[in-house]
Amino acid sequence: MRIGILGSGGLGTALAARWTAAGHDVLTSGRDPGRTGRGFADAAAHGTDAVLVAVPDHAALGVLAAIGAGGGTLAGRTVVDCTVPLVPGTLTLSTAGGPSMAERIAAAAPGAHVVKAFTFAPADVWAAEEPPVFDGAPLGVPLCGDDPGALATAGRLVTDLGATPVAGGGLDRAGLAEAASAYLIGLWAGGADARTVLPRVGRDTARPTLGRR
Secondary structure: OEEEEEOOOHHHHHHHHHHHHOOOEEEEEOOOHHHHOOOHHHHHHHOOOEEEEOOOHHHHHHHHHHHHHOOOOOOOOEEEEOOOOEOOOOOOEOOOOOOOHHHHHHHHOOOOEEEEOOOOOOHHHHHOOOOOEEOOEEOEEEEEEOOHHHHHHHHHHHHOOOOEEEEOOOHHHHHHHHHHHHHHHHHHHOOOOHHHHOOOOOOOOOOOOOOOO
């Protein structure tokens, strides 16, 4: 697949390296074309199969607006949003009380098929040489989106990383993923092993019931 990555930070760079190793045609871009060799518009044009939004959350809407102003369009494309919208220097969501960042990206890129993904595992997990496996099980990556084709594309990208795509509901649930990510970041920052608070529910374990504890 042809994948364009908006952003040259740790997460975007790590995912780009893994997808390239898996045989995909990846172009990474940054705000400074001198650093990456390509600008955001170049990556958007390159990503005919998928575009990953991996710029800082506070810059995402501006980047998309600039791409549109330059004549670029993401209509009909799979756009994967991996941002976690935090107020700088805090663990508070900058989108609190309003649409999720994924929904704002969808509004800023009319016609694009937005999928929320890659918010739970930090860049270091993807930068490791081995596929992300914990306690013998591949890492699960929740996907939130409304378009079946885009979800299938995002699912293939997850699988090619050695991870497992997990159905996370529609785009209206992306805000929950963002909030959960912010909370987990806070646990990690405090030195906790966040995996210990997320027990596996198996066939021999009672599953939670909606609306009950």
